[in-house]
Amino acid sequence: MASSTSHQRLDAADGILRPRPLKPGNPGVLRAQGENGNHRAALGKLDLPNSGMSSGRSTPLPPDAPPSAVSISSARKQKRALQKHRLFPTIDYAARLSHFDPKSEYRDFRGFFVLFWIGLAIMVITTMLRNIKDTGFPFRVGVWALLTERVWQLALTDGVMITSTALSLPLHRMFRNSKGWLWWEKGGMAVQSVYQALWLILWINWPFMLGWTWTAQVFFTLHTITLLMKMHSYAFYNGHLSATEHRLSALDNPENVSTAAAVRYPRSSTDLTEINAEKEKKESKDNEEALQELREDLALELTSPLGQVTYPQNLTLYNYADYILCPTLCYELEYPRTERTQYLELFWKTLAVFGCIFLLTITSEEFIVPVLHDASLRLNAIHSTSETLLILSESISLLLFPFMVTFLLVFLVIFEYVLGAFAEITCFADRHFYSDWWNSCDWLEFSREWNIPVHHFLRRHVYGASRPYMSRNMSTLITFLLSALGHELVMGCITKKLRGYGFLAQMLQLPIVALQRTKAVKGKRLFNNICFWISMILGLSMMCALYVLV
Numbered sequence: 001m002a003s004s005t006s007h008q009r010l011d012a013a014d015g016i017l018r019p020r021p022l023k024p025g026n027p028g029v030l031r032a033q034g035e036n037g038n039h040r041a042a043l044g045k046l047d048l049p050n051s052g053m054s055s056g057r058s059t060p061l062p063p064d065a066p067p068s069a070v071s072i073s074s075a076r077k078q079k080r081a082l083q084k085h086r087l088f089p090t091i092d093y094a095a096r097l098s099h100f101d102p103k104s105e106y107r108d109f110r111g112f113f114v115l116f117w118i119g120l121a122i123m124v125i126t127t128m129l130r131n132i133k134d135t136g137f138p139f140r141v142g143v144w145a146l147l148t149e150r151v152w153q154l155a156l157t158d159g160v161m162i163t164s165t166a167l168s169l170p171l172h173r174m175f176r177n178s179k180g181w182l183w184w185e186k187g188g189m190a191v192q193s194v195y196q197a198l199w200l201i202l203w204i205n206w207p208f209m210l211g212w213t214w215t216a217q218v219f220f221t222l223h224t225i226t227l228l229m230k231m232h233s234y235a236f237y238n239g240h241l242s243a244t245e246h247r248l249s250a251l252d253n254p255e256n257v258s259t260a261a262a263v264r265y266p267r268s269s270t271d272l273t274e275i276n277a278e279k280e281k282k283e284s285k286d287n288e289e290a291l292q293e294l295r296e297d298l299a300l301e302l303t304s305p306l307g308q309v310t311y312p313q314n315l316t317l318y319n320y321a322d323y324i325l326c327p328t329l330c331y332e333l334e335y336p337r338t339e340r341t342q343y344l345e346l347f348w349k350t351l352a353v354f355g356c357i358f359l360l361t362i363t364s365e366e367f368i369v370p371v372l373h374d375a376s377l378r379l380n381a382i383h384s385t386s387e388t389l390l391i392l393s394e395s396i397s398l399l400l401f402p403f404m405v406t407f408l409l410v411f412l413v414i415f416e417y418v419l420g421a422f423a424e425i426t427c428f429a430d431r432h433f434y435s436d437w438w439n440s441c442d443w444l445e446f447s448r449e450w451n452i453p454v455h456h457f458l459r460r461h462v463y464g465a466s467r468p469y470m471s472r473n474m475s476t477l478i479t480f481l482l483s484a485l486g487h488e489l490v491m492g493c494i495t496k497k498l499r500g501y502g503f504l505a506q507m508l509q510l511p512i513v514a515l516q517r518t519k520a521v522k523g524k525r526l527f528n529n530i531c532f533w534i535s536m537i538l539g540l541s542m543m544c545a546l547y548v549l550v
Contacts, residue, residue, distance in 0.1 A: 176242040184239040221493040233331040241311040248298040266464035304333035327419035329457040336429040349421040356413035367402035399541035441528035442516045443509035495547045
């Protein structure tokens with residue numbers, strides 16, 4: 001009796017007992033029973049939306065419900081019936097790639113960046129515990145003492161060096177106003193070049209005269225090279241603009257003036273082949289039309305890309321100071337700017353700079369200096385060539401991982417945090433200081449992507465300046481030669497040795513690039529990237545061991 005009444009309910013309207021609606025059966029069975037396996041027909045037999053019956057999980061529809069509401073209610077009941085009576089949950093399979101697949105478009109690997117910092121934190125903690133066990137102190141103080149030695153003298157000298165670059169501004173004003181041999185294209189360029197050479201000789205030798213430590217020389221030498229490139233770009237670009245202004249003024253009386261095409265100074269986004277093409281066009285136009293177009297081209301060259309500044313409005317001390325602070329090596333009349341400085345972002349970037357310096361110090365103190373010191377003592381005690389090579393090989397192998405960490409930290413502190421902090425200070429909007437150099441397949445690609453400010457400078461002021469006078473391959477060779485000399489100068493100032501290892505290693509990149517671009521190797525991106533990383537890590541530790549120990 002109880003079982004019979006369990007399937008009945010009392011209708012409140014007329015007091016008549018009616019059977020309770022049964023739950024839908026297994027959809028799989030019903031689907032098999034439906035005609036031609038029609039799934040919707042089988043489910044339609046289960047759901048009677050117009051009956052007003054409810055499963056208890058939704059509000060019954062009123063009899064006068066619109067057809068749209070009836071359809072939605074029916075669809076919801078069908079979905080619930082499928083989920084409840086399915087034997088196993090359905091998994092949706094599709095043709096998809098893993099995140100690390102070379103063909104995958106997934107590019108967000110920020111978690112590995114976080115893991116990198118966590119790994120460095122683990123390294124610091126374990127180093128502190130080991131030092132406390134061995135010496136009773138959490139850190140060694142050898143490198144720390146070098147960093148703080150004569151720091152005020154370094155700061156004062158660096159300030160004087162920065163100020164001395166501003167002499168380029170009055171020099172340029174003198175070149176611009178000159179009517180004789182000091183005009184830029186006559187003697188002005190030579191005077192500026194002599195000043196830059198004397199300036200470089202003075203400040204490169206200054207640390208040697210004062211006997212600074214190698215840590216101070218690392219910073220001062222790199223800053224000297226940076227300011228030299230900035231000064232060169234400012235002087236030579238404004239020199240080009242002064243010559244353009246003279247030519248535009250001379251076109252007011254065009255009888256005895258050249259009407260050759262305007263010379264456009266290379267920009268970072270300009271294809272150098274476009275510059276040569278500009279000089280060869282407009283042969284068929286009449287003189288008046290060509291003259292008017294030449295005036296317009298010269299006027300456009302004197303105006304900034306954003307159209308807000310025109311030469312010589314930029315020849316102010318404020319403009320020069322702003323350029324010195326901007327994180328770029330190529331001078332322009334105007335740069336894109338952000339609306340305001342984000343001081344919180346500036347704070348975090350400044351904090352990250354000191355954090356990276358702290359980690360660099362720990363890495364040098366714990367994993368680099370002891371290896372070099374031990375190898376130096378051992379080399380002084382032996383005279384066999386085989387034992388010397390063995391000690392050098394062992395030292396290089398022990399320096400592989402520390403120098404890989406050092407390289408990554410130097411990259412982060414310069415291109416992400418220092419340049420990013422100065423970009424916040426000056427509201428400099430273009431923060432593309434590097435590209436995905438870690439995917440490089442050859443050294444030429446790496447040189448373009450890991451240090452974009454230097455790449456722009458070399459492309460504009462070395463390759464672009466030499467291209468009209470020599471072939472493409474020769475211009476590339478000159479650019480690599482100058483870059484190699486710069487790296488050798490930095491290594492020589494830091495180690496106080498001129499060995500040529502860095503120069504030779506960088507010049508060897510050219511034949512290696514040529515080999516990697518042959519048909520047999522060119523398309524193998526994974527293989528070339530592996531070769532790049534192996535040569536990068538091995539080269540860093542090898543250069544250090546050779547310069548310090550040999």
